[in-house]
Amino acid sequence: MSYAASITSGFSLINQKSENKTSSFSDGSELIPAEVRSQLQREGVSVFSRPAINGATVDREGLTNNYAVEPEMYFSSFPSPVQARQYVYQGCAAIALVAGLILTSAIVS
Structure with missing residues (x-):
């Protein structure tokens, strides 16, 4: 308009x-x-x-x-099994890092 x-x-x-x-x-x-x-x-x-x-x-x-323009719709691509395994490894590494930092701060204090 x-x-x-x-x-x-x-x-x-x-x-x-x-x-x-x-x-x-x-x-x-x-x-x-x-x-x-x-x-x-x-x-x-x-x-x-x-x-x-x-x-x-x-x-x-x-x-x-x-005004907002609606984008085209598309199908999302899910991660492949290899990518999913990498995400699991990255999550485990992040948990280990956080646990190590908490343990270090507990030992220092």
């Missing part, structure tokens, strides 16, 4: 909305995010006419929303 096509006139719409209000209460529509203002100063009105690509959309204020 991209609002970029509907906001090609830039900030003139925002300014017109704020000038037409007669009430002293604010609904916040006249507030412009700092990043949008600086981006407009750098790039001009072309900020609002950029197409949405790669799952990103541009909201009414000109901010980019990057």
Whole structure:
């Protein structure tokens, strides 16, 4: 869902909305995010006419929303028996190392 096509006139719409209000209460529509203002100063009105690509959309204020894109599903590959045996050996070595460190700290203290 991209609002970029509907906001090609830039900030003139925002300014017109704020000038037409007669009430002293604010609904916040006249507030412009700092990043949008600086981006407009750098790039001009072309900020609002950029197409949405790669799952990103541009909201009414000109901010980019990057929504998560679902990755392709794939089958997981389980470890082979050789790899499983290596993992067992690594686990035994880690347990022996931790036991040795605990024993060393008990002897020293």
